[in-house]
Amino acid sequence: MTIDTSIVEESEELAKPSQTPMTGAVAASGRGGFGRRRAGGKPPKFLFMRNSKAVAGLVILAFFLLIAIIGPWIAPYDPSARSADVLQPPSWQHLFGTTHLGQDVFSQIVVGTRGVIVVGFVAGLLATAIGVILGVTAGYIGGLGDETLSVLANVFLVIPQLPLIIIIAGQLPSVGGVTVAVVIAITGWAWGARVLRAQTLSLRKRDFVEAARANGESTWRIITAEILPNLTAIIASGFVGTVAFAVLSLITLSFIGIGNTGEWNWGTVLYQAQAQLALQRGAWWWFVPAGLCIALLGMSLTLINFGIDEFVNPRLRSTGLNARSLRKRGIRPRIGFTPVVHEAKEDRA
Amino acid sequence: MRFFLRRGLFYVITFWAAVTINFFIPRVMPGDPVRALIARNQGRIPSEAEASLRILFGLDKDATLWQQYLDYWALLFRGDLGISFTYFPTPVSDVIAQALPWTIGLVGIATILSFTIGTLLGTGIGWRRGTWADSLLPISTFFSAVPYFWLALIAISIFSVTLGWFPASGSYDRSLIPMWSWEFVGSVIYYGTLPALTVVISSISGWILGMRNMMVTVSSEDYVTVAQAKGLSERRVMLGYAARNAILPQVSSFALSLGFIVGGTLVMEIVFSYQGIGYLLFTAVAAKDYPLMQGIFLVITVAVLIANIVADIAYGILDPRTRQEG
Numbered sequence: 001m002t003i004d005t006s007i008v009e010e011s012e013e014l015a016k017p018s019q020t021p022m023t024g025a026v027a028a029s030g031r032g033g034f035g036r037r038r039a040g041g042k043p044p045k046f047l048f049m050r051n052s053k054a055v056a057g058l059v060i061l062a063f064f065l066l067i068a069i070i071g072p073w074i075a076p077y078d079p080s081a082r083s084a085d086v087l088q089p090p091s092w093q094h095l096f097g098t099t100h101l102g103q104d105v106f107s108q109i110v111v112g113t114r115g116v117i118v119v120g121f122v123a124g125l126l127a128t129a130i131g132v133i134l135g136v137t138a139g140y141i142g143g144l145g146d147e148t149l150s151v152l153a154n155v156f157l158v159i160p161q162l163p164l165i166i167i168i169a170g171q172l173p174s175v176g177g178v179t180v181a182v183v184i185a186i187t188g189w190a191w192g193a194r195v196l197r198a199q200t201l202s203l204r205k206r207d208f209v210e211a212a213r214a215n216g217e218s219t220w221r222i223i224t225a226e227i228l229p230n231l232t233a234i235i236a237s238g239f240v241g242t243v244a245f246a247v248l249s250l251i252t253l254s255f256i257g258i259g260n261t262g263e264w265n266w267g268t269v270l271y272q273a274q275a276q277l278a279l280q281r282g283a284w285w286w287f288v289p290a291g292l293c294i295a296l297l298g299m300s301l302t303l304i305n306f307g308i309d310e311f312v313n314p315r316l317r318s319t320g321l322n323a324r325s326l327r328k329r330g331i332r333p334r335i336g337f338t339p340v341v342h343e344a345k346e347d348r349a
Numbered sequence: 350m351r352f353f354l355r356r357g358l359f360y361v362i363t364f365w366a367a368v369t370i371n372f373f374i375p376r377v378m379p380g381d382p383v384r385a386l387i388a389r390n391q392g393r394i395p396s397e398a399e400a401s402l403r404i405l406f407g408l409d410k411d412a413t414l415w416q417q418y419l420d421y422w423a424l425l426f427r428g429d430l431g432i433s434f435t436y437f438p439t440p441v442s443d444v445i446a447q448a449l450p451w452t453i454g455l456v457g458i459a460t461i462l463s464f465t466i467g468t469l470l471g472t473g474i475g476w477r478r479g480t481w482a483d484s485l486l487p488i489s490t491f492f493s494a495v496p497y498f499w500l501a502l503i504a505i506s507i508f509s510v511t512l513g514w515f516p517a518s519g520s521y522d523r524s525l526i527p528m529w530s531w532e533f534v535g536s537v538i539y540y541g542t543l544p545a546l547t548v549v550i551s552s553i554s555g556w557i558l559g560m561r562n563m564m565v566t567v568s569s570e571d572y573v574t575v576a577q578a579k580g581l582s583e584r585r586v587m588l589g590y591a592a593r594n595a596i597l598p599q600v601s602s603f604a605l606s607l608g609f610i611v612g613g614t615l616v617m618e619i620v621f622s623y624q625g626i627g628y629l630l631f632t633a634v635a636a637k638d639y640p641l642m643q644g645i646f647l648v649i650t651v652a653v654l655i656a657n658i659v660a661d662i663a664y665g666i667l668d669p670r671t672r673q674e675g
Contacts, residue, residue: 151359151362154359154363155362155363155366155367157605157608158363158604158605158608158653158654158657159363159366159367159370159608159650159653160607160608160609160611160612160649160650160653161608161609161612162608162609162611162612162613162615162616163611163612163615163630163645163646163649163650164370164646166630166634166642166646167374167642167643167645167646168374170634170637170642171374171375171378171639171642172378173378244494248496251496252496252498252612252613252616255496255498255616256616256619256631256634257634257635258634270498270499270502273502274502274620279502279505279506279510279517280510280517282506282510284506287499287502287503287506288503290499291495291496291499291502291503294494294495294496294499295491295494295495295499296494297494298493298494298495299490299491299494301494302490302493302494303490306490
């Protein structure tokens, strides 16, 4: 192990961002109290946006959001319209080829984006709302109420969600997009609630909350003004995670054939491909684009979450930076090189 | 002991909750599809089986809800899950009993393989962070984002349709008679390779990523630095000090993500037409076979609970702190 002074210097330099409070982690929405320690210049705005992973994720997500809004207008064909071009491989006329009925796969995917995004975001919002209410309540009130709520959350975590969604959705007489979103939200809120509860529990004992309580602030105000702003990052990452889960669930449900098959989304495209033996016919263009879209959307959400994680946990962030600069100097990164002051960790615990 | 008592109580509560959910779902759903099914099969359903179905789906409107609930539990303790409409008149429990070993074999082996390999890889990547190994991370992000069944489609199109290495569907050669012979077992392994490979590939990235992040966090702890300073071999520090502690959250997340993995693999069975629980659930949903659907949900939940208990015991063995009194 070679320890030279440059590493010590570097640890000083890298320790600074790690001292930023967790408040307003997302897009610097807080009071702008961080980044001030940086030597010289004005305090950087949108520190979150400096993270290349987060930016890449946000750009991809924005692209899909745009398609979701304008999709039906830019689709070159009616996704359900049949034509004489049956099972054509991709060409300039049909970018992603055609189905066994001559439907344009590209149009199906473009039009289907809206269904995926709407269900994903509605389910994400609902599940996050349930998670915030239950998680923060449980963490803040403590005692028996906390025990009950966390057992409830754990029960929902352990019960396999997809089979539960399948048997609920399978027994409903008609399943529209919003119904699916509601079912997904009811089964998928527990993860966020669990994480939020743990964080609230630790925040509850902090000095600033104690001070607010000593000042005689109402419980409602302590929760909304003191605790919730400090949970922004966790709520955001929980939301993003739930959207990813909801998108996967929706696509899986559509793929199995539950739900309205007349409503286009990426899952129904795959359902048609599987049902019409696209595999055996060698029609790869029928199922590859839809899967790649799912992967891209899922990846963008994961990247955003990485960005949030690295923003909150300085250890994960600095290792990447540090490793790069170490490699430049020809030092093989090994243990003990993570330049983070230990106060930062205790602060989080 | 307190840890295990607490967890035991939790599993009892979870089991009760799952059964109760299962009890209420058909009762709050609009419409009465089962009554219609019974009416269609009038005279063909044995009266005893019809009585079970009435209890399972709450068709006895004259009984109070509490009485229905008690009857429901009594039925479950006798192992009576009603009769299946698709496989008429076989009881649901028999249909499930036939499919269950296939799923447990496939999903169990594949999941354990994926967990073991993923954790080992994650240990290595986390230990050597900042080298070429980090470039595996974006790839694993991609794999964690795609649905299992899509990967299964791709695997079939590459390895079965194009290359012809593995069969595209089924779980054994249909010309063979199921028995304990080398030929049959070999066929089962041959048919199971592609599905198992798909499960491993699609679930491994989560384990790699989780272990890698924990290794990065743990390797900057003081005890790792001390172990290194003592002059212990690097292997010993990596496995005995860093990985030994980094694996704890990994085991608890194994328990939590089990439900998710099982859900994913069930759908994958559908793509491979593998004769397990997932494929059964698919046929049940398509045929609106409600008793079978409900029975499958219950069995899956119980299986996941048992796997969770195993993971908990493993955690208790790995982490002595949980065994402490107080």
